[in-house]
Amino acid sequence: MMNSGITRILQACAGMLLLAGIWQILSMVLPPFLFPPVPEIITRTVEILITASLLTDVLLTGARIFGGLFGAFFIGAALALVIARSKTLENFISPVLTFFQGIPALSWVVFAIIWFQGTEFRILFIMVMTTLPAFTFQILDAIRSMSKDLFEMTMSFRPSRWTLFRFLIVPTIVPGILTAWKVNLGNAARVVVVAELVGATGGVGYELLRQQQLFDMAGAMAWTLQLVLFVLIVQQTINAIEAWALRYRPISERSI
Amino acid sequence: MSMAAEPVIRFTDVTKTFRRADGKGEFVAVDKLSFEIAKGEIVAVLGKTGCGKSTMFNIVAGLTEASEGKASVVGHDPFREFDFFRGKIGIVFQNDRLMPWRTALDNVLLGLQVLDVDPKEAAETARGWLARLGLSGHENDYPHALSGGMRQRVSIARAFAVNPEILLCDEPFSALDEMTARDLRAEFVRLVRANNKTAVFITHQIGEAMEIGDRVMVFHRPARIAYEAKLSAATGEDERRKMRDDIMQVLALEQASA
Numbered sequence: 001m002m003n004s005g006i007t008r009i010l011q012a013c014a015g016m017l018l019l020a021g022i023w024q025i026l027s028m029v030l031p032p033f034l035f036p037p038v039p040e041i042i043t044r045t046v047e048i049l050i051t052a053s054l055l056t057d058v059l060l061t062g063a064r065i066f067g068g069l070f071g072a073f074f075i076g077a078a079l080a081l082v083i084a085r086s087k088t089l090e091n092f093i094s095p096v097l098t099f100f101q102g103i104p105a106l107s108w109v110v111f112a113i114i115w116f117q118g119t120e121f122r123i124l125f126i127m128v129m130t131t132l133p134a135f136t137f138q139i140l141d142a143i144r145s146m147s148k149d150l151f152e153m154t155m156s157f158r159p160s161r162w163t164l165f166r167f168l169i170v171p172t173i174v175p176g177i178l179t180a181w182k183v184n185l186g187n188a189a190r191v192v193v194v195a196e197l198v199g200a201t202g203g204v205g206y207e208l209l210r211q212q213q214l215f216d217m218a219g220a221m222a223w224t225l226q227l228v229l230f231v232l233i234v235q236q237t238i239n240a241i242e243a244w245a246l247r248y249r250p251i252s253e254r255s256i
Numbered sequence: 257m258s259m260a261a262e263p264v265i266r267f268t269d270v271t272k273t274f275r276r277a278d279g280k281g282e283f284v285a286v287d288k289l290s291f292e293i294a295k296g297e298i299v300a301v302l303g304k305t306g307c308g309k310s311t312m313f314n315i316v317a318g319l320t321e322a323s324e325g326k327a328s329v330v331g332h333d334p335f336r337e338f339d340f341f342r343g344k345i346g347i348v349f350q351n352d353r354l355m356p357w358r359t360a361l362d363n364v365l366l367g368l369q370v371l372d373v374d375p376k377e378a379a380e381t382a383r384g385w386l387a388r389l390g391l392s393g394h395e396n397d398y399p400h401a402l403s404g405g406m407r408q409r410v411s412i413a414r415a416f417a418v419n420p421e422i423l424l425c426d427e428p429f430s431a432l433d434e435m436t437a438r439d440l441r442a443e444f445v446r447l448v449r450a451n452n453k454t455a456v457f458i459t460h461q462i463g464e465a466m467e468i469g470d471r472v473m474v475f476h477r478p479a480r481i482a483y484e485a486k487l488s489a490a491t492g493e494d495e496r497r498k499m500r501d502d503i504m505q506v507l508a509l510e511q512a513s514a
Contacts, residue, residue: 087508155351157370157418158342167366171357246359250400 021154036218044222054207058226061196061204064120065188065230068127072184075128076135077177079162083136084143093136101133105191109198126195131184142176143169178242182235189231262331263292264422264454265316270325272311272479286313286479288325298455300447300469302503304510308479313426317347329331330421343371347416348428348444352407354399360386360410361395367418385413389443405436412440416447423448423455430460441468462503466496474506476477482506494497 014194027035050055079097081088108129112122146169152170196205204227211219263463272286285308293299303309315327318334318341327333332340346367354363361382368378386395389409399407408428415423425444445468448455459465465472466487474483479493483506487497 044513149349149351149353150355153321153347153349154366156317156345157367158318158338159370163370167369168355169354248398248400250398253506 015193017053033217034214036221040218041221041225045225048222048226057202057207057254058204058230060202061192061227062230064123064127064196064203065192067124068192069131069181069184069188071124071128072131073177073181076132076180077139079132080139080143085141097136098130098141103129105130105194109195112195113198122208123192123195123200127188127191130191131188134187135180138176138180139173142173142180145158145176146172174245175242178223178238178245181238185231185238189227193227258444264295264297264330265291265293265374265456266328267291267312267315268328270312270315270322272308272315273323276382278438284478284481285320286315287476290325291473291479291481291484293456294450295454297470298445298457298468299471299473300457300459300465301473301475302459302507303331303475303479303482304477305460307325307477307510309475310426312479313424313456313458316422317345317424321449327364329401331450343367343418346418346420346423348408348412348415348423348425350427351412352399352404352431352448354410354414356399356405358395359398360391360402360406363399363410364413364417367414371418381417382413385417386445387411389413405432408432408440412444412447416451419451422452425455425457427458427460427463437464445469446453462500465503468499472499472503474503477510495497496502 023035026037027037032040048058049119083093102184105126109122112125114124116122137212150168150172154164159167192203193205193208196203197209200206204223207223208220209221267289269288270286271284271288271291273282273284275282287308289308289312296509301309310512311320314333315322316329316334318329318338321335327335327359329341329345334341334345354360355366361379363444364382364385365378368381373381375437383392386392389412391406391409394402394406402410408431412428423459428444429440432440447453457465457468459468469487471484473481476482483503485502487496487499491499
C-alpha cells in the first residue's frame, strides 16, 4: 500500500500538471504574448531563482511580508489580550478594527503615499494595517475559546499572571495563532504586491509592474510564481511547526 | 484550660446568589450555610443535582466569592487572599481536567511548577505520585492515550503532588465504572489518611459518602444542611443501615419538595 504522504503529493502534482497542460494547449492555439509556452515560463522562473540580483527582489518582498506580519501579529496579540481583559476597551477598540477591516488595501496604499515619505515605511504601514484586524480578532477568539474547566483547574493552584500566561494561555491560543498566520500569509502576499506597485524600486510588485510595461506575459508569470513559491514554502514551514506544536492531538483513523 | 483547635474550614451564614442567564432576577444557590470542618477530617457532602454542592465547593476553593456571610479556610478568605493559598488546596474535579498538550508527568508537574519547586525535585515527586497511583510507564503518555480511570488517577496525583493541607473532590469518580471507582476510592482514602489531609468529598452516591466520610452532610436545595451524621470504624452495621435510611428519606423529601 502506498504511503499516504506520497499519495497526497501525487494528487497535488496531478492537479498542477492538469493546469499546466491546459495552459500549454492554449499557448499552442493563442498568440505567445497572451499565453507563453510552459517551458518558457519555467525557464524564466528558474532564471530569477539563480540570478542574485533578481533573487534579491524576491527576498526583499519576503522580508516585507514578514515585517508586516510580525508587526501586525505583535500589535494584534497585545490588543487581543487587552480586549479580553476589559469589556470597556473591547467596546472602544473592536468597532475601530471592524472599520479598518472594511477599508480596501488600495485605500491604505493611497493613505500611505499621502502621509509618509519613506518607501519601506509606507509598505510596512500598509501591511500592518491590512492584516492587523484579522490577527487581533483571531487571537481574541482563541483566548475566548479557552476552556473554563482548565482555567479553573489552573487557578486552583493560584498561579501568578505570568505563570498562567505561560502554562495555560499560550498553549491554548497556539492553534489559533498558527491558523491566523496561515490565513494572513495569503492576504499579506496579495497586499504586498499592491503596495510595491506604488513607489517601490524593488520587489516582486515592482518587477510585475515592469513586466506589464514590457507586455511580457512569461515574465509576469515567472514573478508571480516566485510569490506563490514563497507562500508555499512559508505555509509548509507553518504546517511543520503546527504538526510539532499540536502533536498531542489524537488523530482519528476515519476521515470526516 | 485547653483551647479547641481552630477548624480548617468554617462557613458562617454563607449565601451565594447568581444572576439568571436571562438577566431577569437572581437565584440563590447557597442559603445561609454554616458548618465547620476540623483538621484531618473527611467530610462527604451529599445532595440532589443543583442543590449548591458545587457552589459551596467553589467558594472553599476560592473560585467564587460568597455574596453574604463569611467563608474562612485556615483562618483566611479563600477568594480574596489569592496568593496565601498557593499550594495549600488540592482539587480533584468531576472530570480529570488534564491539559491535553501535557504528558501525564507534565500534568502532575503543573502545581509544582506553579510553586516554583526545583525541577529535579519536582520531577521526582511527580514520578513518585504516578508510581503510587499505578501509572509507572505512562509518564510520557498524552491524556488522549490514557483510559478514563488512568486520567483520573493522574488528576489525583496532580492534587496530591503539591502536598496540600486540604483536598477538595467534586464527584471525582462519578464518570468511572464501579470497579475502577471502588479501587480509586479506597486508594484515595488511604492516601488522605496516610498524609493526614483534610478533605471535602462531594458525591451524589450515598454508599460512596458513607464509605469515605468521617462525617456525612446532606444538603437542601438551595445549599443548607438538611442532615448530618458522624461515622467511624466503630459504627455498627445496624447504625449504618439506619443512617442510610435517614439519608434516603431526607433526599426523598427534597425530591418531593423540588
